[in-house]
Amino acid sequence: MKNIYVETYGCALNRADTYVMMTLLKSEGYNFVENPENADIIILNTCAVRLETEERMKQRIKELNTLSKKLVVAGCMSSAEPATVLSIAPNASLIGPQSVERIVDIVKSEERKIVIEGDRALITPRTFDGKIAIIPVADGCAGNCSFCITKLARRKLRSYPLREIVNAARDAIQSGAREIELTGQDTAAYGLDLGGSISLVDVVNKVADIDGDFMIRIGMMTPEQAMRIMDDLIEAIRNPKVYKFIHLPVQSGDDRVLKLMNRKYTVDEYKELISEIRHKIPFVNITTDIIVGHPGEDEEAFNNTLLLMKELRFERIHLAMYSIRPNTRSASMPQVPDSIKKKRIQIANKLYEDLALSIHLDYVGSTSRVITTELGRKGSVIGRLMNYIPVVIRSENVELGKWYDVKITEASFYDLRGILA
Template structure:
C-alpha cells in the first residue's frame, strides 16, 4: 500500500509516527509524501487543547471526503473515540498506546478499533533531517486534573534500554546529530521497569560512538527531584545539551493543588536553583497554564512574580481550555475575557524577559551545531544550551560552527559564521 501519515502534536507523537513508518516499511508498504499518491491515510492526532481538538475534527472531515482508507491515530482517537467515530464512521482507530498494531489495521479489509496495545517493543528506524526523535516511554505516573492526554495514554510504558540504545546507534549511523529522547514525562522513565532511572538510560546513550548531542525531553518537577543528583551528572556530559524542560504550570500553591500537581512553588524554585548552581549555563524551559480554575488575581500575580524571579529562557504559555472527562472541567471556570487579558499580560512579560536573556548573547561567539533549514535560505543551529540560532551564511547541516551573535529576539538568536567547521565538543 501507499500510506500517507500526517502528524500533529508533541515530539512523542512524532516519534509514534516514525514507529508506524518503520513497521510499515519493514512490511513492504510505501510511505508517500503527498495525499493524492496515497491509498491509505493515517492522521496522527493531538487533543491537548480545545483549539487543537477543533482543528483535528476539521481535518478528519476534510480527509473523509477523499474516499480513501482513513485511520485516525493518536491522542484524540485514544481520549475521545466516540467523537472520532461520529465524524468518520468508516474510519479505523489506533490509540497512541497501540501504534505497534498499525500494520494489522492498514492491511485489514475491515474497520478496526484498537485503543490499547501490548508493551512497546519497537523503536523507530526512520527520522528526517539531522534530528532523530527516539521515544523512551509513553504514559506517565501523574494524574493532573486538567490533562486529557492521561486518558489517551493511560499506562506508563518504558522502552527497554537496549532498544533505545540500538535506535540511537542506527540514527547516528544514518547521520543524526541531535537525539531527542521523547516521553510524556522523561523523569518517569523506568518506574515500571524496576530499578533503572532516566539518568541510567542517558549514561548508556552517551556511550554510543559518534558526534551527536542528546536533548532530554520534558520532566515533571517531582520526578526530576527523585533523580536530581543523577540528572545533574548527565547534564554535565559533553554529549548532553544543557537544557531542562520543567513545567511549573502555575506560580501559586493553591492553583497547583487544584491542578493536582505534586510539588509546591518553593520546592520548584529550589529545584531550579540547585540545577543552575551545578550547571551555570543551563537553559531551563517551562510551561504555564493561564486561567486554570481557582486562579484569582493574586494567584495570577504570583505566577508573574515567579516568571520574573526565575527568568526562564523559554515559556510555553497556554490559556486554560476545558477538556472533556477531566476533573478541572467540573470546577468553577475563570471567565474567558479575564483569561484573555491575563494571557496578553503574561505573554508581554515573557517576551520582555526572554529578549533580555537573549540580548546578553549579542557580541559573543557561540559554538553551534547546525540541525535544520530555516526560512529564506537560512540555517538553524543550537547552542550548547539549546537556544536556536539563525545563520544567514551558507553552511552544511550537521556541523559544529562558531557563530558571532549579532542580533537577538525573544524567540531566538541571529548571527554570522566566524569559522567552520570547528572541532566537536567531545
C-alpha cells in the same frame, strides 16, 4: 504495494509514534507519499491537548474523510475521544497512541478496526527526518493532573527497554543523526514501571557512551519525578554530549492552583530545584510550561505566576490559556471567564517576550559554538547552542550536521541570529 500518506500533530512523543508506525510499515514494503490525494491509505496522528487543537483535528478529519481513502486516525484524540472521531468519520479505523505497534494489522485489514489499548512489545523507531532522531524512552506518566486529557489517551506508564533505546540511537547516529531527542510524556518517570532499578540517568549515560559526534536532548519531565533523580541527572547533563537544557513545566506560580491541578510539588520546592540546577550547571537553559486561567486562578494567583516568571527568568516559556478538556477533573470545577483568561494570557505573553528578549540580548556580540540541525526559512540554517537556544545562520555554505563558530548579531525573544565567525 499501496501508498501511505501520514500527517502528524502534537508533541515530540506523537512524532516518535509516527516514526514507529513508519518503521513498521516500511518493513512491510509500503511506500510513503507527500500528498494525501496520491495515497491509498491516510494516517492522521492527532493531538487533543487543548480545545483549539481538537477543533483543528475535527476539521482535518472531515477534510481527509472527503477524499474517500482508507482513513486511519491515530494519536491522543482517537483514544481519549473515539466517539467524537467516529461521529465525523464513521468508517475510519482508530489506533490509540499505546497501540501503534499494531499499525500493520490496521492498514492491512479490509474492515474498519478500532484498537485503543496497547498489548504488544514496545518498538523503537528506525526512521527520522533531517539530522534529528526522536527516540521515545517512556509512554504515559506516573501523574494524574486534573487538567490533562493526555492521561486518558496514554493511560499506562510503559518504559522502553534500555537496550532498544540504545540500539535505536546507535542506528540513528550511524545513519547521520546529529541530535538524539529522548522523549516521553514524563522522561523522569522512566523505569518506575520496571521496579525502579533503572532510571533516565542510565538511559542518558548509555546513549552518551555511543561513539560519534552527536548531542542528546532530554525531553520534558515533571518536577516531582525530576526531584527524585536530580543529583545523578545533573551529573549526566554535564556530559559534553548532552545539551545543557531542562524542560520542567511549573504550570502555575501559586500553591493553591497547583493543588487544584493535582501537581505534586509546591512553588518553593520548584524554586529550590531550579536554584540547584543553575548552581551546578552553568549556562543551563530552563524551559517551562505555564497554564493561564486554570479553575481557581484568581488575581492573586495570576500575579504570583507573573512574579515567578520575573524571579526565575525562564529562557523559554510555553504559555497556554486553559481550555476545558472533556472527562477531566478540571472541567467540572468553576471556570474562569474567557474574557479574563484572554486578558491574562496577553499580559503573561508580553512579560515572557520582554524577559526572553533581555536574556537573548546578552548573547549579541559574542561568538559561540553551534551545531546545525535544521533548515530554516529563506535559505537559512538553524543551529543550537550548547544550551539548546536556537541560532538562525544566514551565511552561505553552511551545512547541516556541522559545528561552526558563529558570531551572534541579533536577538529576538524567540531565537538568536548570527553569521559565521
